[in-house]
Amino acid sequence: MNEEKLTKAKYGEWQLSLWGACFIAAGLGALLAPYLALWVILVLMLLGIIMHSVGMYKIHQRNK
DSSP states (O other): HHHHHHHOOOHHHHHHHHHHHHHHHHHHHHHHHHHHHHHHHHHHHHHHHHHHHHHHHHHHTTTT
8 A cells, every 4th residue: 555645635635624623613612702711712822823833834844
């Protein structure tokens, strides 16, 4: 079996996974919004920004 197929996601698979995670996060955010304090929301947003930035940086470095 071709091992490359097991280690590399196709663009459509990546998009499906990404949008699925986004919808889950949006649903959880809407569900938990009345219970979350402002500081929790800000920490989660900061963590998301940092994680996204690191991921995009790594992709940019790999594609140079």
